[in-house]
Amino acid sequence: MDQEYLLEILKKYRQGITTDEEAQFLLQSYDAFDAQPDITPMLTSGEREQLKHRIHTGILEQITPVPAVHHRIIPWRRIAAAVLLVTGLAGTAFILFQQKKPLPATIASQTIVRPENENNLIALPDGSSVLVSAGSSLQYPPSFEGLPRREVYLQGKALFTVEQRHSQPFIVNAGGLQTTVLGTTFEVATQQTGEVKVTVTRGRVRVNDKRRSLGELSANEQMVYDSREGDAQHLQLPSLAPPAWQQEDMLFDDVTLKQAAQLLEDRFHVTIAIANEQLRQQRFSTIVLKKESLSQILHSICTFHKAGYTLDSIKRSVIIYKP
Structure with a gap:
């Protein structure tokens, strides 16, 4: 349980x-x-x-x-x-499942997140956040301290918002690709057909396969990689709307208000400013349903945190504050 x-x-x-x-x-x-x-x-x-x-x-x-x-x-x-x-079980910060087959020795001790029914927004040990799609799997260590790189392993789809640490690069391993983050929000999606898509919402990433560098991506750019043939397409996209899977029900799992706000910005095409640093770092868990509006979600979150908010529908901006 x-x-x-x-x-x-x-x-x-x-x-x-x-x-x-x-x-x-x-x-x-x-x-x-x-x-x-x-x-x-x-x-x-x-x-x-x-x-x-x-x-x-x-x-x-x-x-x-x-x-x-x-x-x-x-x-x-x-x-x-x-x-x-x-x-009688000790609470943990993440959802743990039993791996069906042994993991490689380098990642056998890692935390495994496998949401089954709804997307999960989780906080990583470095303060980065990941929206893991239902049916996908994300593996990462309990701490990045003392490691030369922050490496995670993905099967399926996930949206990453990464904290910058220039001395400790963040790397997503998925479908034979290594995506190195240069400070950004981006999606990685692997398919059973061997196709891997890396899509950048903000910032920049560098993509490599096992043999060579495949190039860098900036905002509104996508790389489609065929892991069977080793071919890669670099695409320029129009202004990105969140894909359908990111609009489904979500479990916010021990995340800060700052991390939740970053995801809501992308989901509802708004900017959210939190006027108090202590408020930004407060943690909570909840379920956000697909049918809920931004106003309903903000009301729930702010009621719990004893905070207020203003929503400017013309400027598409939100300010969350302590009264």
Whole structure:
């Protein structure tokens, strides 16, 4: 049992599709929350009481939740505490799965993130963030300290926003390519056909295969690489809209407000300024649904952080601040 399972069951409860076994798990979880008064629940008191009543009276039919929107956000340490109290497992900052086959010795000790149901926004040890597509796999070390390079290994699709460290380059290994980041936001996507796409939203990257350098990419440029033939196409793209997979439901997994804002900027084509450094570094976890508007998401996040925000729809700009 892990923290993603808890978030997934809460999401199903809001949609009215939980089983009785899952409802029992939620009841246990929120009994544990009640024992910790400093832990803010993800459900309203009305939802919790309804859930308890249905379980205690033996109703096995589908649970219909009380409509609610803005009580889903919970900080990571609270999610971890809930899982620890219910299951006896130590909370971790990332979602861990068992690898089906042994990893190469150089990466066998790495963290593995494999989101199954929704995209996951995660924070890397260096402060970079990655939106990992559902069904993809990302591997990285628990720390980059003392390493000459920050290397990660990707199967599938992911969007990277990388913190600059000139003395410690950031490298994505995927589909036979090495993409070296020169400070940027970019997407890497591998296909079972052997095709690899590297698309740059901001900044610049350098792309290599095992034999040679394939060139550098800047904003609104893409490289399409055929790993079977070793051929690469360098394409100039029009102004980029986020691809469809980035618009799906997302789990924000122990990320800072700054990291979440960077992703929301790309998703909604806005600029977001956070007026307080302490606020920028505050961490939280939540699920953002595909159907939610920017205003709904901002309201939820700012309500949780006790912050305010202004949204200028003409200038496409947002300011988040502490009142």
